[in-house]
Amino acid sequence: MGELTTLCEVNGFAIVYDQDNSESAVWPSPLKVEELIARFFNIPEVERKKKMSHQETYLTERAAKGRPCP
Template sequence: MTRKKVNLAYITNNSARNATFKKRKNELMKKVSELSTLCDIKACEIIYSPYDLQPDLWFFPLGGQHVLVDFKRMPEMEQSKKMVHQESFMHQRITKEIDQLKKQCKDNHEKEITHIMFQSLIGKPLHQLNLVNLNNFGWFIEQCLKEIQKSIGTLWKSP
């Protein structure tokens, strides 16, 4: 049985928010413990909350404080190398989405030109196309001819 989707929104009821926080905090601590046990790694967890005066700490047994010491010894560039802030994360996501949009626009344009080409093959007139689409259509036909010529050349060369 699958879980129902969790609505990620601020919980306005204080007691419900506190109960959810405690439950999620315990789940998170359990996952960090499992990760360190299963993968044999040093791990630590520090959780600051508005409900407690002191942060909740979980350290890998026998040397968990070494994780923090090792982290503090690293150069500042190494410490922040894989760190992501909300702003940089959103910038990365936007850049990725823009790249996907450009790729999709290019694919759509090629499909549109292919559709125009097949329409012209069955006898539909091209006079409704504007100059840009006609130029793109001509370029697309040249590319298709080059691919056909390459294929013919490889067929002639093969034994």
């Protein structure tokens, strides 16, 4: 995750749950994760959703681009 955020020049975090361990692995730190989540929710909802994509819509759009024009 550290390499991805550095290479893409983006903010990001990871929370990994393990069914055998009661504590989650958090990167970069719990405090930084809370800060990033707060920053995300401080962005107006319209702006947050502007570039969001679900897997189904993403795949549908990609398939449509691959089809020849009628």
